[in-house]
Amino acid sequence: MSTTTQVRRTGPGRGGERPAGSSEGPPSPVQAAPVAAAVTARRYRVMFAVPFQTAMSDADIHRLNSVLGMDTHLHPKLRGSPASPGLSRLDFFSGLFLVRGDGPQDWRLEGRTWGAPPPESVQGWHLVAADAARLLDPTVPVPSRLETHGRPTTIGALSRATARR
Numbered sequence: 001m002s003t004t005t006q007v008r009r010t011g012p013g014r015g016g017e018r019p020a021g022s023s024e025g026p027p028s029p030v031q032a033a034p035v036a037a038a039v040t041a042r043r044y045r046v047m048f049a050v051p052f053q054t055a056m057s058d059a060d061i062h063r064l065n066s067v068l069g070m071d072t073h074l075h076p077k078l079r080g081s082p083a084s085p086g087l088s089r090l091d092f093f094s095g096l097f098l099v100r101g102d103g104p105q106d107w108r109l110e111g112r113t114w115g116a117p118p119p120e121s122v123q124g125w126h127l128v129a130a131d132a133a134r135l136l137d138p139t140v141p142v143p144s145r146l147e148t149h150g151r152p153t154t155i156g157a158l159s160r161a162t163a164r165r
Contacts, residue, residue, distance in 0.1 A: 047094070047111040048126040052137035055105055060136050067132045068096060068109075090125050091117060109133055 054060050064070045070088040086098030093115025099108050109129040111122065126143050133140040 044112040044114050047113055047117070047122045048129070048143070049108050049110045050126070050129045050133045050140060050143075051101065051106070051108040052133040052140045053103075053105045054107060054136040056107065063135050064098065064132060067135065068128070070096070070098065072098065091115070091121070093117070094125070096125065096129055 061072050064086060065072060068088045070086045072086040085100060088096040090096055090111065090113075094111065094113040094117055097110045097112055099110050101107055109132070111125050111129060113122075123143070123145070127145075130140055130143050134142070
């Protein structure tokens, strides 16, 4: 009893010819082109920036992590990475980003959004970011308070208002 095994070539043969009986042609242009995203990504809007100066020691990183709940990525292997060295989520459409400045000790915290948060929330986030930066650099100015309905907004009132949403 003899058994035969059929091997079907899926690529060109030795001379570049297609395998016999192959009905497959070259891939159509639609298959060959990368799939484009259906929706183009909207650019973020910077709500505020808090510049500060520090050597960004381990203690500084720990302060940012604990005060802002920030995830930091400052390892040397990422030194040339375009990714943000730190991120803290503010709401579903917004985040606080740690960004390197031009100088070796220049940094800034940027509040970025892809949505439209209420001004009271933005002001609260700005105050918290400035307070955190002041822990690392006492020369950071305190942002002016937002006036709402004739009274200054407080962080506690902002967190309660944001929690209700």
